[in-house]
Amino acid sequence: MTAYTLKQDHLDTISEHISIPKYQRRQLKTGIVHIGIGDFHRGHQAYYTDQLLHDTSITDWGICGVALLPSDIKIYKALKKQDGLYTLIVKEFDGALTKRVIGSITEVLFAPENPSKVIKKMASSAVKIITLTITERGYNYNEVTKAFDDQNPDIRHDIANPLMPKTVFGYLTQALKLRKEKGAKGVTIQSCDNIQRNGHMAKNMLLSYVRLAEPSLVSWIETHVSFPNSMVDRITPTTTASDVAILKATTGIKDACPVVCEPFKQWVIEDDFVNGRPLWDAVAARFVEDIVPYEKMKLSLLNAGHTVLGILGALLGYKTIDEAVHDEDLCTFLEQYMDHEVSPTLSDLKGVDLEHYKASLLQRFGNVSIKDQIDRVCSESTSKIPIYVLPTISANLESEGQIECAALLIAAFAIYSLGKDENGKSLNIKDTMETTLRKKAAQAANGQPEVFLEIEPVFGLLKSSPSFVSAYTRAYNTLRTSRIKACIKTYTNNRINC
Known part of the structure; x- marks a missing residue:
């Protein structure tokens, strides 16, 4: 079997061996910016969005994935080379492998390389939702004081160097400031991390930072930005060299960043979006009043x-x-x-x-x-x-x-x-x-x-x-x-x- 690097131009060729995106990826508009394009996001939220794009004719909800940290350079380069494409490998309980190419990520950015480009992308009027998988530690939260850790060296750096941020709070603050200056509509910031009341956490920690860095922006955020809570669930273990090899042997795909996951998936979301949202409930997500x-x-x-x-x-x-x-x-x-x-x-x-x-x-x-x-x-x-x-x-x-x-x-x-x-x-x-x-x-x-x-x-x-x-x-x-x-x-x- 001839092996092909996973790229947009090779999709038709590899479609004989694996399910591929049937929608026109080049026609998608970027409606979502996601910060933290690791395995979980790609096995969960990006999967739900890909399924929605398959099942409907919408074109407004392409995803721009942002690699935030210097250590994210490997995944950034892999996805960039593959036009944002990757393979999702579902390991069924009976040992079978269900494989499909996911196409909902249409653009990837490496924040340390070009901070201003990331800020401008998040401030784009076409972007209506900014989603986060930055891990529990990324929220800079002190369990004892219940407060934002304003002594974190990276936070001090961002306050002193607002246009060259290192943290998610620095990026979000400058993007929201730019949206306000442009007179753009508000945006939804949606945490998808394993934190109870993750939306409240995202809001409280962001506003704590903004009060230090851009206090005049607080009232605009409180009026124009929503922070829905959500519960996410899917086990996504680390992809192994064996997973990559089996994928190549069975489909002919050379994929540098496939994602492995279990068949179970769940996404429960508080329905609080200020500027529209995808119909994720059409593909088994659940919107509720109390998460x-x-x-x-x-x-x-x-x-x-x-x-x-x-x-x-x-x-x-x-x-x-x-x-x-x-x-x-x-x-x-x-x-x-x-x-x-x-x-x-x-x-x-x-x-x-x-x-x-x-x-x-x-x-x-x-x-x-x-x-x-x-x-x-x-x-x-x-x-x-x-x-x-x-x-x-x-x-x-x-x-x-x-x-x-x-x-x-x-x-x-x-x-x-x-x-x-x-x-x-x-x-x-x-x-x-x-x-x-x-x-x-x-x-x-x-x-x-x-x-x-x-x-x-x-x-x-x-x-x-x-x-x-x-x-x-x-x-x-x-x-x-x-x-x-x-x-x-x-x-x-x-x-x-x-």
Whole structure:
């Protein structure tokens, strides 16, 4: 089979072997600018938009993808070379691969290379929505103070150099300022990150920056910009060299940046758009008035479940999430955490079959075709734990509910942060706070387990809760004197309701 580089001019040729965009990509107008063109955006929002373009005759919702950080240069170059095209590989539960070329990204920009071009693109009157997948840490939020971190060096740089920004807030502020000066219509800024009330977070953090950098712009933003909340859900593991090779062997496509994902997908969106929106609900997205119950369920069950399997699975020596969830003891522990600690905090769900949702998560985690790397799941845990796990702990402390499983998870994270699994093999800790983690973990291992809870950006005020400190210390000491499996069995067999 002849191999072809994935490009617009080669689509007709490769259409014999794979589904391609049937719409006229060159006729699309850029109605959406997306910041953060990583795997998740391309497996989720760009997929939904591609499906909509397939099913309708609209031409207003092409996507301009912005690579924001210097480290994004590789994905930028790959997509630029491929005219924004990439292959989506859906790994079905039965092992089959469903492949299609996605064409909704029609333009890509590299922000560090040309900041003014990115600012002008976001300020274009044709652009009606700016979407974000900048990860939890990208919102520059302090878990303890609940405030914007105005001492971040990159934030200070952006205030001093407004036309050469480094952060998303610097870019958005200058783009909105330009829209105001041109008399352009407002724009919707839509967060698609795993943060509860992500729209509110985006608004609060942006306005905090604007008050420092361009205070006269605040009232215009409050009047002309909306920030809908949304809940996004699709597992997109890191694409491997094997995935690329199989794609080439089965379709003849040479794709430098294919995306792998599970078959499940969900997108629930607050219907609050100031300047029009795509009919994503025509392709299975759901628009609602109140997003909170859905995002709370997803963050505290799916994302927290990933964290449980990731941290404990890493200590057990597992490499992928499916390996971890197929460990019967670890799976039982996760089920009890979800049933007895998380579920009691989700009483406000209406019209949702919670038991079915939890069962579906175990099936999704166990998809042996996905091979979601535990390294990926555990990366930047210091920005994930405050969002995925801490709210459940806080709710249970307030209601005098059960916290034992969560305490064991945090204790396991302290031991994980020492950098070795229980067999002495090195763990690849990928975290912005790695230095702090290792320092506090070493102190904890030296007879002071509670010191680890002093990392306030991660654990907030947990160290001031005697009941949590007691449960955590008990779990830590058990983990330090027992094998991980034996410890988990102790917790589940003793039915501490965790």
